[in-house]
Amino acid sequence: MEKYPIATIRHTLAHVMAYAVKQMFPETKFGIGPVIEDGFYIHSATKILPK
Structure with a gap:
């Protein structure tokens, strides 16, 4: 028996x-980052290149 559901682990x-x-x-x-069937995703925006 699982201690935590897979969705909880993915969310964490x-x-x-x-x-x-x-x-x-x-x-x-x-932005949003829901758990999906195969894992999770997160929308994000950042500047990583110098000006």
Whole structure:
């Protein structure tokens, strides 16, 4: 028996990934990021190239 449903694990991992991206690129803005059948995705926008 699973301790946590897979959707809960995927949701948590989406937050962990967003945190890591935010640490590397503090100006990153995040949009929606739902859990999907095969994992999760997050819409984001950031400037990573110098002006």
